Amino acid sequence: MHSHNYRVPEPFHDQVVIIIGASASAVDISRDIAGVAKEVHVADRSAPAFTCKKQPGYDNMWLHSMIDRAEEDGSVVFQDGSSIKADVIMHCTGYLYDFPFLGDDSAITVDDNCVGPLYKHVFPPEVAPHMSFIGLPWKVIPFPLFELQSKWVAGVLSGRIKLPSRDEMMEDAKSLHSKLKVYGWPKRYAHNFADYQFEYDDWLAEQCGLPPIEQWRKMMYAANSKNKAARPESYRDEWDDDHLVAEAKEYFKKYL
Secondary structure (H helix, E strand, O other), X not given: XXXXXXXXXXXXXXXXXXXXXXXXXXXXXXXXXXXXXXXXXXXXXXXXXXXXXXXXXXXXXEEEOOEEEEOOOOEEEEOOOXXXXXXXXXXXXXXXXXXXXXXXXXXXXXEOOEXXXXXXXXXXXXXXXXXXXXXXXXXXXXXXXXXXXXXXXXXXXXXXXXXXXXXXXXXXXXXXXXXXXXHOOXXXXXXXXXXXXXXXXXXXXXXXXXXXXXXHHHHHHHHHHHHHHHXXXXXXXXXXXXXXXHHHHHHHHHHO
């Protein structure tokens, strides 16, 4: 099954569950299921080869390197050589971009989950500004970024904001692929922003004539990432950045 279909842990009571993936959904679901399952085994593509270790704070959850193969009897063999007979294999492997409504003759392609060619991850140069994509970036604070993208698109459609020429936009789109090659990143990381999101946010804000992202937001994102790594079980309830929370509360008072 895929994490998309996961709702509650109870159906996995006393079962051996293998989770493929180690990002947000895998982290949350593995800990949710561990409370009722017999065993939970997490296969992480980024884990060093031959990894097989019990997770801190759990007697029934292990981290492994990636799966090597699955046997017909339901056993799963990991790259570390260990073998587990699973009741359930859950794929927490993210989502695929798919735009079947565009048709086969569309100027847009999806290659290894890289949508392109796009200017700044939004406008296809060939048909801009008549088509735009909101929300492709991931590993971001989503809604502030999507709001800025939407304001940029609205500004372009209204004529208030002018896009570069088609050739200039295409060159910018190509530069993304060049960057991926230079760093040796797979195409599926094309829309993985992480720390780059704030540079992108500020660029969008400038295009829209808006102030840059507040510093407290950037600091809170960094503090939360650090806190999540240190307290994976309780980071939502415990933190050390009350001064940033106070800044956020002060900021939002004007909207109350």
